[in-house]
Amino acid sequence: MATVDPVKTDALSDPYDIPLDQIDLSDPRLYAQNRWGEYFRRVREEDPVHFLADSPFGPFWSITKFEDIVAVDTNHEAFSSEPFVIIGDAGDDVPMENFLCMDPPRHDHQRAAVQPVVAPRNLAEMEGLIRERIGVILDELPLNEPFDWVSRVSKELTAQMLATIFDYPFEKRHNLPYWSDVVIAAPEISGGTIEREERMAAVEDMVREFSALWHEKKQQRESGAPPSFDLISLLQSSEETADMINLPSEFIGNLALLIIGGNDTTRNSISGSVVAMNQFPDQFKKLKENPKLLRGMVSEIIRWQTPLPHMRRIATRDIEIGGKQIKAGDKVVMWYISGNRDDSVIDNPDEVIIDRPNVRHHVSFGFGVHRCMGNRLGEMQLRVTWEEILKRFENIELLEEPKRVQSNFVHGYESMPVKLTPRAA
Amino acid sequence: MIRVTFIEHDGTEHVVEATPGLSLMHAATSVAVPGIDADCGGGGACGTCHVYVDEAWLPRLAAQSEAEKQMIAMNEETRESSRLACQIPLDEDLNGLVARIPEFQM
Numbered sequence: 248m249a250t251v252d253p254v255k256t257d258a259l260s261d262p263y264d265i266p267l268d269q270i271d272l273s274d275p276r277l278y279a280q281n282r283w284g285e286y287f288r289r290v291r292e293e294d295p296v297h298f299l300a301d302s303p304f305g306p307f308w309s310i311t312k313f314e315d316i317v318a319v320d321t322n323h324e325a326f327s328s329e330p331f332v333i334i335g336d337a338g339d340d341v342p343m344e345n346f347l348c349m350d351p352p353r354h355d356h357q358r359a360a361v362q363p364v365v366a367p368r369n370l371a372e373m374e375g376l377i378r379e380r381i382g383v384i385l386d387e388l389p390l391n392e393p394f395d396w397v398s399r400v401s402k403e404l405t406a407q408m409l410a411t412i413f414d415y416p417f418e419k420r421h422n423l424p425y426w427s428d429v430v431i432a433a434p435e436i437s438g439g440t441i442e443r444e445e446r447m448a449a450v451e452d453m454v455r456e457f458s459a460l461w462h463e464k465k466q467q468r469e470s471g472a473p474p475s476f477d478l479i480s481l482l483q484s485s486e487e488t489a490d491m492i493n494l495p496s497e498f499i500g501n502l503a504l505l506i507i508g509g510n511d512t513t514r515n516s517i518s519g520s521v522v523a524m525n526q527f528p529d530q531f532k533k534l535k536e537n538p539k540l541l542r543g544m545v546s547e548i549i550r551w552q553t554p555l556p557h558m559r560r561i562a563t564r565d566i567e568i569g570g571k572q573i574k575a576g577d578k579v580v581m582w583y584i585s586g587n588r589d590d591s592v593i594d595n596p597d598e599v600i601i602d603r604p605n606v607r608h609h610v611s612f613g614f615g616v617h618r619c620m621g622n623r624l625g626e627m628q629l630r631v632t633w634e635e636i637l638k639r640f641e642n643i644e645l646l647e648e649p650k651r652v653q654s655n656f657v658h659g660y661e662s663m664p665v666k667l668t669p670r671a672a
Numbered sequence: 673m674i675r676v677t678f679i680e681h682d683g684t685e686h687v688v689e690a691t692p693g694l695s696l697m698h699a700a701t702s703v704a705v706p707g708i709d710a711d712c713g714g715g716g717a718c719g720t721c722h723v724y725v726d727e728a729w730l731p732r733l734a735a736q737s738e739a740e741k742q743m744i745a746m747n748e749e750t751r752e753s754s755r756l757a758c759q760i761p762l763d764e765d766l767n768g769l770v771a772r773i774p775e776f777q778m
Binding site: 317320321351355358359362363366367368605607608609612615616618620623 | 745
């Protein structure tokens, strides 16, 4: 396992002051300091399939252009998702297997068992509950005075949604985002700041609580309760996964995957939408004048924010991409956050344009067999949140630069002070 | 031109005059037929141009690739007639094709 230096926070150089072959796109400071855009711009221009021989995560290839990313993402035979899809190594202290980190055919059965929980058909049922809850959250916000949007809205709404999908006790809901944040934020996994002890403790709690929930739901089924559509119940009712509790690393891995998948992605889209509407006030004005543009705005925010900057693969054979020879066994990182700013595919990609043509054509959800199964749920939450915001508020003013997460796997916001102006009565 | 008919979930019909050689997906997106998202732009990579091809036309379609089958298999609401519209190039043989649009895309 690579050793990782203590977390660095000193300021980054200008990307043109660094020799091209030393540019390290995995540096988590790129995200904390909001400098990733300039670095990727240089690499897309001068070395789009970029090899770095030495990094805290070992040698790796960076795929920075949209079309190359699609080519890698859809070629699961040449580019394996095993053993892990984050740039760092998972480490063997916390064994967790999940279907995102598996190739077909194993991947297919597990995903198929779990996918119904977020099926678009079921989302229609969840929408009412989500709308009710976002309404309560928004109605309780202070008006005309500063507060932190991340904790009061983005994190809170996401935690409530996760608790719903898991049918996890509402009053303990904050465990879910806490666990998902901590499990992936080790320095050696994604350049984050969580130390081993805290991560181990979180995993132990997660195992204990999810196991208890599994047994509780099993008992409910066995005593004749009607079928339920929460995640664990769905796992129990599918032959492929009914005994998953007996495979502890798969059990905890798949549950962790689902809370991770639905956690900071949704949270940071909700936060990012406020940043975007402040940075591009003409777009906010356009939205208020024509609320029908909201669906487009949702896709555009997800593109512009790109909540997950990358996904990683291992080449299973020698293969050429963009004129470069990748060798079997090489680590290959698809930088979705760069693909989404590739002006050979997207016009004016650094601008938020809520009514741009082909607004759904972005790479934030990935492509191919691993494409985000929660994508419609994420879109729905963002849409409903904004429908309810538009009913209540004239403006959400960002009061200072947000504090950004230091991670190469999470593109998000730690905190964001805002002030609300209510709509005139 | 190749004439194709899309039928939305609610029964609304859209008749499209499509350019030969382009895909069924493209025929839909060129006139913004509702219910076909085509998020990946036609690469068989997202599953969101899923349609149910009318039975009469199924035998005239070329065999599906493994990749297309795999994407379709990921969708819970598939039928024997499920196809990805982006993987169907239109030619004279398909003039008059009818495709139904599912209620949801994945």
